[in-house]
Amino acid sequence: MSTGTVPDPSTDPADGGQVTADDKLDRRVLMVAGVVVLGAIMSILDITVVSVALETFQREFDADTSAVAWTMTGYTLALAAVIPMTGWAADRFGTKRLYLLAVALFTVGSVLCAMATSLSMLVTFRVLQGLGGGMLMPLGMTILTRAAGPERVGRVMAVLGIPMLLGPIFGPIIGGTLIDNASWHWIFLINLPIGIAAIIYAAVVLPKDHVEPSESFDFVGMLLLSPGLAAFLYGVSSIPEQGTVMAGKVLAPAIIGLVLIAAFVPWALRKANIHPLVELRLLKNRNMTVALVAMSLFAIAFFGASLLFPLYFIQVRGETAGFTGWLLAPQGVGAMLTMPLAGVLADKIGPGKIVMTGIATITVGMGMFTQIGPDTGYAYLLGALFIMGLGMGGTMMPIMTAALATLTDHNVARGSTLLNIQQQVAASIGTALFSVILTNELKDSRFVQAGTALQQAGGDQTQVAAILQRFGISPDQLGSLETLVRSDMADAFATVFVVATLLVACCLIPAFFLPRRKVAPVDPTVMAGH
Structure with missing residues (x-):
């Protein structure tokens, strides 16, 4: 009779005890996923919830648009500064301790934001929020x-993708409802019970950290990369306000940021630099590099276009912010239907074919928006959003799977840091790009310009006559001006959606090179001689 231990059916000795790819996500992994999703919901919802409160902040603090925009910009710059340090800090102090600290910082920052009595206080506390977020x-x-192992990373990425895709949709609904029925303070106070629950949940569920503090901190890298990213993103985020890339407020910080980032690259790749702030040697991993390129193009197109959908419904169709959120819901429904399936397939056959199918589907849905007008039927619009959602469920998270599934456990923290830096930069570029294109398209319409000028003029008949003369509009056209404005605005949106469609279609090129079968994890830092 054998006296050996009974083998664990959830493991395969041939795989070194790792969970086999056929196993479903067990209860332990799902519990950990619940912790992470709760934190992701707080972080992602907060960005979109605050976006609908900007007009309220203007009235509350008697400030102009550019000053209030710092409630968003300050948060973004804090993200850019802290993300590069996350990989090192996770290895140095342990993921559980750092996660608890991040949730605590975010929660405390939220409560302080709700207590702010001036705009400068609100911006300061938003920065604190951003450090945690x-x-x-x-x-x-x-x-x-780490909890699921490389064999099941596609499935857990699908779980994490739910708040990433639903946040931009339901954020405006929640924000608008809270502002209309309570006050702006509640868009921050709502994070208090969620944050407390997340801290307790994480403390109980996440496994105890076992770290050996051996890595030294890359101070030079921090002084180059963190301010470099912050300066570059500040310059890019100033583009919509300035209306041109050539403005000093855009060029000066963007160039300074690019110089600092460029200086970081050779520093990070030095052989003597064993533990750089961000491990660029991971780019020796072909799948990681291809996934980063694909994610960059997709984030520019996706996050840029995400700005257009609510603006179309609000500005052209005259819908409220709250109702617009519900109109965008089919996108989230479509993603929820395909995301779990895409996660399973990415684990079994590799993400390549799934991502290409997803991008092709999004291209079809986005292409439908190139045909919109001022009175396009809602069935058509909601159908297009649903089709796009189906594609998104099979795109963003499988791309991340392609990057992380090929990394060894030691490099997962560094790889996820690199992905998040790239996604933050690409999202900022996409938002700025589409804002400028849309603004310039609207400026080309004399009817849109005349409509804006007439709103500012109020009922002053002398000014009204001067405006009509300046834009070559006859008094007979005044009665139908609103219709002409809506028509030109719809044409402008349709033109910008052409750009978005082409950008999404371009994602097919890097997606073609993603792995189409399961790939074993490798360590590019070892390949590089470390």
Whole structure:
């Protein structure tokens, strides 16, 4: 009779005890996923919830648009500063401790934001929020990937993708409802019970950290990369306000940021630099590099176009912000239907074919928006959003799977940090790009310009006559001006959606080179001689 231990049916000795790819996500992994999703919901919802409160902040603090925009910009710059340090900090202090700290910072920052009595206080506390929020996504990806193992990373990435896709949709609904029925303070106070629950949940569920503090901190890298990213993103985020890339407020910080980032590259790749702030040697991993390129193009197109959908419904169709959120819901429904299936297939056959199918589907849905007018039927619009959602469920998270599934456990934290830096930069570029294109398209319409000028003029008949003369509009056209404005605005949106469609279609090129079968994890840092 054998006296050996009974083998664990959830493991395969041939795989070194790793969970086999056929196993479903067990209860332990799902519990960990719940922790991460809770943190992701707080971080992602907060960005979109605050976006609908900007007009309220203007009235509350008697400030102009550019000053109030700092409530968004300050948060973004804090993210850019802290994300590069997350990989090192996770290895140095442990993911559980750092995750608890990140949630605590975010929660405390939220409460302080609700207590702010001036705009400067609100911006300061938003920065504190951003320091915590910036760590939540890369840490969450690291925790989930380590818990599930490389064989099941596609399925856990699908779980994490739910708040990433639903946040931009339901954020405006929640924000608008809270502002209309309570006050702006509640868009921040709502994070208090969620944050407390997340801290307790994480403390109980996440496994105890076992770290050996051996890595030294890359101070030079931090002084180059963190301010470099912050300066570059500040310059890019100033483009919509300035209306041109050539403005000094755009060029000066963007160039300074690019110089600092460029200086970081040779520093990070030095052989003597064993533990750089961001491990660029991971780019020796072909799948990681291809996934980063694909994610960059997709994030520019996706996050840029995400700005257009609510603006179309609000500005052209005259819908409220709250109702617009519900109109965008089919996108989230479509993603929820395909995301779990895409996660399973990415684990079994590799993400390549899935991502290409997803991108092709999004291209069809986005292409439908190139045909919109001022009175396009809602069935058509909601159908297009649903088709796009189906594609998105098979795109973003499988791309991340392609990057992380090929990394060894030691490099997962560094890989997720690199992914989140790239996604933040690409999203900022996409938002700025589409804002400028849309603004310039609207400027080309004399009817849109005349309509804006007439609103500012109020009922002053002398000014009204001067405006009509300046834009070559006859008094007979005044009665139908609103219709002409809506028509030209719809044409402008349709033109910008052409650009978005072409950008999404371009994602097919890097997606073609993603792996189409399961790939074993490798360590590019070892390949590089470390």
